[in-house]
Amino acid sequence: xxxxxxxxxxxxxxxxxxEATSRDLTRAALHRAEALSHLAAFLHLDPExxxxxxxxxxxxxxxxxxxxxxxxxxxxxxxxxVTRGLPTTCASxxxxxxxxxxxGTAVSRLKAxxxxxxxxxxxxxxxxxxxxENSAFGPTRNPWDTGRVPGGSSGGSVxxxxxxxxxxxxxxETGGSVRQPAALCGVLGLKPTYGRISRSGLxxxxxxxxxxxxxxxxxxxxxxxxxxxxxxxxxxxxSAPAAVPDYAAGLDAGVAGLRVGLPxxxxxxxxxxxxxxxxxxxxxxxxxxxxxxxxxxxxxSPLGIAAYYVIAPAEASSNLARFDGVRYGPRARxxxxxxxxxxxxxxxxxxxxxxxxxxxGTFVLSAGYQEAYYLKAMAVRRAISxxxxxxxxxxDVLLTPTTPGPAFPIGERAGDPLAMYLSDVYTVSxxxxxxxxxxxxxxxxxGLPVGAQLIGRAFEEATLLRVAAALExxxxxxxxxxxxxxxxxxA
Amino acid sequence: MSAVEYEVVIGLExxxxxxxxxxxxxxxANRYGDPPxxxxxxxxxxxxxxxxxxxxxxxxxxxxxxxAFGCEVHRESVFARKNYFYPDLPKGYQISQYERPLxxxxxxxxxxxxxxxxxxxxxxxxxxxxGKNLHGADGLSRVDFNRAGTPLVExxxxxxxxxxxxxxxxxxxxxxxxxxxxxxxxNMEEGSLRCDINVSIRPRGESRLGTRAEVKNVNSIRFVxxxxxxxxxxxxxxxxxxxxxxxxxxxxxxxxGETVFMRAKEKADDYRYFPEPDLPPLRLEEAFVGRVxxxxxxxxxxxxxxxxxxxxLSPYDAGVLTAERDVAAFxxxxxxxxxxxxxxKVANWMMGEVLRRLNEEGRPLSxxxxxxxxxxxxxxxxxxxxxxxxxxxxxxxxxxxxxxxPEAVLDRLGLRPVSDDAAIDAAIRAAFARHPEELARLxxxxxxxxxxxxxxxxxxxxxxxxxxxxxxxxxxxxxxx
Numbered sequence: 001x002x003x004x005x006x007x008x009x010x011x012x013x014x015x016x017x018x019e020a021t022s023r024d025l026t027r028a029a030l031h032r033a034e035a036l037s038h039l040a041a042f043l044h045l046d047p048e049x050x051x052x053x054x055x056x057x058x059x060x061x062x063x064x065x066x067x068x069x070x071x072x073x074x075x076x077x078x079x080x081x082v083t084r085g086l087p088t089t090c091a092s093x094x095x096x097x098x099x100x101x102x103x104g105t106a107v108s109r110l111k112a113x114x115x116x117x118x119x120x121x122x123x124x125x126x127x128x129x130x131x132x133e134n135s136a137f138g139p140t141r142n143p144w145d146t147g148r149v150p151g152g153s154s155g156g157s158v159x160x161x162x163x164x165x166x167x168x169x170x171x172x173e174t175g176g177s178v179r180q181p182a183a184l185c186g187v188l189g190l191k192p193t194y195g196r197i198s199r200s201g202l203x204x205x206x207x208x209x210x211x212x213x214x215x216x217x218x219x220x221x222x223x224x225x226x227x228x229x230x231x232x233x234x235x236x237x238x239s240a241p242a243a244v245p246d247y248a249a250g251l252d253a254g255v256a257g258l259r260v261g262l263p264x265x266x267x268x269x270x271x272x273x274x275x276x277x278x279x280x281x282x283x284x285x286x287x288x289x290x291x292x293x294x295x296x297x298x299x300x301s302p303l304g305i306a307a308y309y310v311i312a313p314a315e316a317s318s319n320l321a322r323f324d325g326v327r328y329g330p331r332a333r334x335x336x337x338x339x340x341x342x343x344x345x346x347x348x349x350x351x352x353x354x355x356x357x358x359x360x361g362t363f364v365l366s367a368g369y370q371e372a373y374y375l376k377a378m379a380v381r382r383a384i385s386x387x388x389x390x391x392x393x394x395x396d397v398l399l400t401p402t403t404p405g406p407a408f409p410i411g412e413r414a415g416d417p418l419a420m421y422l423s424d425v426y427t428v429s430x431x432x433x434x435x436x437x438x439x440x441x442x443x444x445x446x447g448l449p450v451g452a453q454l455i456g457r458a459f460e461e462a463t464l465l466r467v468a469a470a471l472e473x474x475x476x477x478x479x480x481x482x483x484x485x486x487x488x489x490x491a
Numbered sequence: 492m493s494a495v496e497y498e499v500v501i502g503l504e505x506x507x508x509x510x511x512x513x514x515x516x517x518x519x520a521n522r523y524g525d526p527p528x529x530x531x532x533x534x535x536x537x538x539x540x541x542x543x544x545x546x547x548x549x550x551x552x553x554x555x556x557x558x559a560f561g562c563e564v565h566r567e568s569v570f571a572r573k574n575y576f577y578p579d580l581p582k583g584y585q586i587s588q589y590e591r592p593l594x595x596x597x598x599x600x601x602x603x604x605x606x607x608x609x610x611x612x613x614x615x616x617x618x619x620x621x622g623k624n625l626h627g628a629d630g631l632s633r634v635d636f637n638r639a640g641t642p643l644v645e646x647x648x649x650x651x652x653x654x655x656x657x658x659x660x661x662x663x664x665x666x667x668x669x670x671x672x673x674x675x676x677x678n679m680e681e682g683s684l685r686c687d688i689n690v691s692i693r694p695r696g697e698s699r700l701g702t703r704a705e706v707k708n709v710n711s712i713r714f715v716x717x718x719x720x721x722x723x724x725x726x727x728x729x730x731x732x733x734x735x736x737x738x739x740x741x742x743x744x745x746x747x748g749e750t751v752f753m754r755a756k757e758k759a760d761d762y763r764y765f766p767e768p769d770l771p772p773l774r775l776e777e778a779f780v781g782r783v784x785x786x787x788x789x790x791x792x793x794x795x796x797x798x799x800x801x802x803x804l805s806p807y808d809a810g811v812l813t814a815e816r817d818v819a820a821f822x823x824x825x826x827x828x829x830x831x832x833x834x835x836k837v838a839n840w841m842m843g844e845v846l847r848r849l850n851e852e853g854r855p856l857s858x859x860x861x862x863x864x865x866x867x868x869x870x871x872x873x874x875x876x877x878x879x880x881x882x883x884x885x886x887x888x889x890x891x892x893x894x895x896x897p898e899a900v901l902d903r904l905g906l907r908p909v910s911d912d913a914a915i916d917a918a919i920r921a922a923f924a925r926h927p928e929e930l931a932r933l934x935x936x937x938x939x940x941x942x943x944x945x946x947x948x949x950x951x952x953x954x955x956x957x958x959x960x961x962x963x964x965x966x967x968x969x970x971x972x
Contacts, residue, residue, distance in 0.1 A: 082540035095539070102533055104540055203539040207768035236542050237770050315768055318574050321583020322537045326634065342576055365574075365763035374765065 004032055004164035005481050008221025011167055012069035015061065022061075022072030026054035026116050029074040032165045033118065036484055039141045041159040043079045044087050045119035050074065053116040060114065069224050071114025076160040076169040079120035080127055081107055081212070082201040086117075090203050091135035092125045094323045094349030096330055104201015105236065106170060106212050106229040113228040118166055121156030125351045126320065127177055127205045129153050130423040133414055134353045141410070142185060143482040144448055148407040151181030151423070154215065158185045161215050163484045168225055169215045174205045175308050176402075176427025178213035179439035183402035183451025186441045186480045188216045188468065191427075192226065193458045194434035195240035198233030204319040206312035207238075209431045217478070219469040222438075223247035226461060242459050250462055251469040256290030258467065261395030263298040266426055272405035275450045278442040279401045282452040285474040286399070286467070296391045296398070300383040304429040305421055307384070310364050310377035311432070316354075317361030323349060356417065385433040392457050397467055400426050402439040402451035430455055438464045441477035449480060495730070497692040499723050500700055501658045502650035503715075505665060506643050507675035508620060508683040509552040515619045515642035516543030516586065523681055527625070527635035535640035537581030542769050545570075549617065549642035550773065552674045553593055554783045556644055557615045559668050559790060562597030566775050568616075570767040575760050578634050579622040587645075589764040592616035593773070599648070599668070600792050601660040607792070610661050611649040617773075618643050644674070650689065650700065655719040662686060662712050667791050671816040679710050686715060690722040691736070701726070702736040706750050709743045718743045721750055794819060802826070802834035811842060817856045818846065821863050828867030829874075836870050844887055860894030861887075869897040881954040882906040908957040915964045918951035919944070923968075934969065941965060 002020070014020040030047050057072035066072070077083065080090045082104040089095045103111065111117065124134035132140040132155025140155040142148040143163040150159045154171025158178070161169050162185035171178040173191040182189025190213050197212045204210060212229070216222040224247075231244040262283060267276060287293055325331035325345030332344030350358070364373035391398060403423060413420040430437040435458055439451035452471075456464045511521050517534035533541040557564045571589035593616050598609035622639035626632050646665065652658045666684060669675040677684045691703035704726070706718050721743075726736045738756040743749075789797070791813040798809040813819045822841050826834045845866070849856060869890065873883045878901060889900040901907050909915060922944055923930045933940040944965055949956045 082538075088539070090539070098539075100533075100538065100540070102538075200542050201540040204769075235544060237544050238542075238768075314765060318572050318584050318763070318765070321574060321576065322539070322581060324576060324578075324583060326578045327536060327581065328538070338578070362763065365765055367761045367763075370763075370765070 002028055004028070005217070005478070006167065007218035007478065008069070008073055008167040008216060008224065009218050011073055012221075012224075015072050016066070016069075022054035022057040022074075022116060023051065025072065026050050026074050026118070029118050029166055032163075033160070036143075036163050036165060038146065039143060039159050039163055039484070040138055041121055041140055041156045041163065041165065042076070042119045043089060043091065043122050043137055043156065046086055046117060049086070050116050050118050053111075057114050057116060067112070067114040068228075070110070070168075070228055073115050073168060074118045074166045075110060075115045075225075076118050076121050076157050076166045077107060078123050078127075078154050078157045078169070078171045080123060080172055080203040080205075081120075081170060082203065083107055083117070083120065086120060088120065088203070089136075090126045091123045091137055092349065092351065092354070093136045094329045094346070098328045102201065105198035105233045107201055109229045110170070110225070115168070115225075115228075121154075121160055121169065123156055124153035124177075125354050126203070126316070127153040127172055127174055128316070128353050128357055130176070130180060130420050131408075131410075131413065132156060132181070133410060134351055136351055139410055142407050143484045144185065145407065148409050148448070149184070151184035151403070151407060153177040153181075154189075154213070155181050158182055158187060158189065158215050161185075161187045161217060162482060164481070167217050168221050170225075170229075171213050171215050172202055172205075173211050173213045173431060174209045174312055175431050176424040178215060179402050179427050179437055179451070179453060180424060182215055182439045183442075183453075184407040184449060186444075186449030186451075186477065186482070188219065188222055188438065188440055189451075190214050190222055190226065190438045190461070190464070191430060191436060192230065192461055193240070193436045194431075195238055196230050196242075196436070196459065196461065198236040198239045200233055200235035204315075206315040207319060208315060209308075209312060211431070219251060219465055219472050220248060222468070223251060223465050226465075230461075240459070245462050247462055247465055250466050253466050254289060255286055255467055255470045258286070258291040258397065259294050259395040260286050260291045261294045261296035261391055261398045263296050263301065263391065263398055263400060265298055265301045266400035270404050270422070270425065271401055272445070274445040275401055275403070275405050278445060278450050279399070279452045282440070282442050282471060282475070283399055285471060289470050289474055294395050296395060298384075298387040298391060298429070300380060300387045301429045303380045304384060304432060305425055307377040307380035308424070308428040308432060309360070309421060310373050311381065313357040313361030314365050314374050315361065317358045317365065320350075320354065320358055325349070353417070381432045384429050388429075388433045388435060388455075396456075397463060398455040400453045400455065402426060402453040406445045406448035406450050426453060434458065436461045436464055438468055440468050440471050441480055443475070444480070496695045497723065497727055497730075498695045498697075499653060499655075499719065500650045500691050500693065500703075501652035501654075501719060502689040503648045503652070503658060503661060504687040504689070505646045505662070506620075506685045506687075507556070507646065507669055507677075509549050509642040509644065510673055510676055511546055511548040511552065511642055513546055513548070514640035515546050515549050515617070516640055519640065521641050522637070523683065525637060527633070527637060530637045531639070535581065536636055537583070543586060543767075545770060545773065546642060550775075551783055552642075552672075553615065553617050553644045554775065554780060555672050555787055556646070556669060556674045557594035557597065558780075558784050558787045559672055560597035560599055560612055560615070560646075562594035562612060562615055564594045564775065564780060565591065566777075566780075567591070568593045568773045570617075570770045570773065571764045572767050573618075574763045577621070578632070579624050579636075579639070581622065581636060581639055585619060585621065586767055586770070587618035588616035591772075593644075599661055599665050601657060601664050602792070603654075603656050603660050610651045610657070613647040613649055615644055615646050618645060650691075655716040658688065658719055659712050659716050662715055664792070666712075667814065671791055672787060679712070682710065685710065688715060688718055688722075690719055690726070692723055692726045692730070702738050704736065704739055704741050704750070706741045706743055707753065710745075714743055714745055717748050718750055721748065725750065791816075791819070802831060802838075804835065804838055808838050808842060811846070812838060815856075821845070821856055824863035825866045825870070828864050829870045833870050833874055836874060837866065840866055840870060840887070844891075848891060859891070861891050862894070865890050865894070865897065872897055872901070876957060876959070877901075877908065878906060879908050879949075879954060879956070879958065881949075882908070885954075906955055909952045909955045912960070912964060914952070915948070915956060915960050916968065918948045918956060919961070919965055919968055921951050922947035
C-alpha cells in the first residue's frame, strides 16, 4: 500500500513516471477520507466527480497532454470556496441546500491545472473562529490528538493535509485562518499578499482582509499551487496586476546573506516558553544556513487584535446581509411580515459567533460610534503597516511564532471569545497590512506541533518559499506524522 | 389664505439610469421591459462569493453629465456601501458614493418667463439601482432583478428653487441635457429618470429654512408641479393652525393629486456607510476626462442662443430646434448642406413639415426616410425657383414616403416648373377664355384680378408654372392684345 503521507512533489513524480495513476491516488484518498471520517475534516466528499476528474487526468497523461505537476493530484477545498455543482455551505445552516452555479477563480484555475477536487472541508462558520468548533456541522479534530482542536478557521483543509488524506488543500485567511491551523497541525500554510489570488468565489467574511491560502506538506507543492492560482483576475477589482513568477524556480537558492528580523513584541509575555524554544531553533537553523538575525520592533502590533476585531466584524456585518432567505438558502416558515422573515431566517440560520460579530460590526459602523471605533481601528491599521514598512527597510523577512502555543483541547475556549481571539495574536497584523506570511512546522511541544511564521514584503512570496525550502532541508518535517489511527502521538 | 405670505424653497434629488450596454458592476444587459430575471448573474443577484467590477462606460457617462453641468470632477472618488435590508436589494447594501462623490458643484441653467438663471448643484455621484418588488394579486410578492445593478447617477441640487415653475424648468433642463448627451433616455414613466423633491416653506423675508418634507419618486414633470403646489398648501395650513411641519417622507398619489405620508424621519435608517472594500478608489486620468470633455461641446441652451445670433432664428424656433439633439443635429446638417443663408427656410420646413409629421406618426427622427441632404436639396430647389411652392409640398411627400431624391421626384412626376413662354401663354389664354367677364374687368383696370388670373393659369399648369414667368406673360399678353 502507498504511503499516505507522500507529498505533492513525490506524487507528481510517481504520476510522471507512470508508477501511479490519478485514479489510484484519488481512490486511496477517498478511502482514507472515509476511514478518518471521525476527524470530520470534510463536509462533503465528491467521489463520483473526483473519480471522473482523475480518469480525465489519466487520459490526458496517456496522450502526453498532462498539464503540469498538479495534473491528477487530489486536493481538498475549504467549504467557503464556491464550487459549481457542489454544495458550498460555509459550515452554516443558512446556506443549506445551496448549489452554486459557478466556480470561483482559484477553484477553476486549480481545476485547469488538472488537480482533482476530492471534496469540501469543514471550517468555523463563515470562517469566523480559530478552532473549527464554530461549525454548524460539528468540530474538526486535530489528527495529532483528537481531543484537541486543529485550529481554524481552515481546520478541515489543514486536518485533511496533516492526516495524509490529500497532499494539498486550499483554505482562506482573514486573520490567520490558514497559518494558525497549519502551525497546530504541523504542515505548511501560506497567506499570500492581499490581491495576489483572486477573491472571486471566496465567500466574503471581511473583504479587505480575506485571501485564499494554500496548505501543503512540501514547499515545492506550495510553489506549484500558488503559481497555478495566483495572478490578476478581471472578476476581482482588488486582484493585483503584478506578474506571477515561477515560484518553484528559486527554491534551492538558500538564505546566505538574508537578513531575518525577530520582532521583539512577538517574543514577549503570553508566549509559551517551549513554543518559543522551537521558534528559536528555527532562527538558529537559518543563521546556520548563512542568514543574519536582526532584532527589530513592531510597536503597534499589540494593537492588532483590537483593530482586527473592529474592522473584520464591520465588514462582515455588511457582507453577511445578503443571507436573507429571499434568493437562496432556507427561509423561515410562514413569516407574518418582512421583518419577521428577516429576523427568524437569520436567527435560525446563523450560529452564535456569527451573530456576535454581526452585532459587533453593526455597532461599530453605527452613526455616532463609527469615529470612536471603525475610524480609529483604520488608523491603527495604517500604523501597523508603517511599522512593517520601517522593519522591511532593515530586514528581508521577519520570523515570529505562528501561535502562542500548541493546540488546545476542544471546548476549552469555546465559552471565552477573548481567549479564542488571542489565538491569532501573531497572525492578524499580517492581514491588516496585506503582507504575505507563511507558517512552517517548527517541531513538537509535548507531542503537538507548533509553527514558525515568516513574513515578507508585499508580493515577495518567492522569498518566503525560498526560506521555507531552506528550512525544509535543514530541519526536515516529512517525518512529523500524526498517528491518526491511534488518535495521538508522534512517529 | 392666511395673512402671512410664504416663500417656498425646493431642492431636487434626481436619479438617472445611465444608457450603458451592460450593468454597473457586471456584464448583464442593461435593458428595460424584458421578462423578469432574464438579465441576472451571480454578481447582480448577490450570490455568495461574487464581486463587483466597475463598468467603464458608466463612469464615462457620469463624467459627461458632470462636465456638462460644470461640476468639479474629482480625480479620485470612493465607492461606499449603503446598508439596509429590502428584498429588491440583493446584497443587503447598495454600492453608492458617500463622503467622496464623483463630482461636486456645478449648476443647471433654467429659463423661466424669459429669464435665464442657474440652479446650483451640490453633487453628482454614481450608484446602482435595486431590483423591483412585484406584488401579485395572489398575495405573493416576487422580485425581478433585471434592474438590479443598473448604473445610476444621483444629481442633488441646492435648495435653490422658489416655485413649482422653477422646479419644473429645472427638471426639463436637466432631462434635456441628459438626453442630449446620451447619458439617460429621460423616460420618467419607465423610471429611467426619477425625482425626489424636498419642499419647505418659510415666511417671506425669513432667511432660515423651514422644516422640509421629502416627496419620493415623482414620475412626471407635471406631477412635480402638482406635488409642490399641494405641499405648499398643506404646509401653510399646518402653520396656520399653529402645528409645525414635521420632517417626514411622503409619496405623491397621482390619482388624488395629493402627497401621502410614508414615514417619519425619526424612524430613518442608519445606513452605516463605509468605504466599499471590493472596489478600489475610482481614479480618473486627465486624458480620460479630456476625451469625455470632447463629447460635451455645445449644450442645448447655448446652441439655441447661437442659432438666434448666427442664423437669425426666433427664440421660439431656436428652442424647438434644440429641444432634442437628433433634431438639432438634423437641422444643423441640413443648414450646412443648404447654406446658412437658407437657414430660416430650412427651419420652416423642419417646424412645418418634419416635426409635425413625426409627431403625427409618433415616430422618432432616426426612423425617418427624410435626411438632411434630401431636405437641403429640396430647399435649394425651391429657393432657386426650380420647384414651385405647391409642387414642393408634393415633392416633400414623396421624399418623406420613399426617401427618393427631390430631383428624381421632380422628373418622375413631371413637376419641373413650366417656364417656356409657349406653354405659359397657352395656360394663360385658356384661363382668359374660361373667364371672359373677369378678363374684361381686368382690362377695365381692376388690377386685383391679376392675382385671380395668376391662380387660374397656375391651375392650368397643374401648379408647375413659374410664378415670375406667369406674371410677366399675363402682363405681356394683356399689353400685346
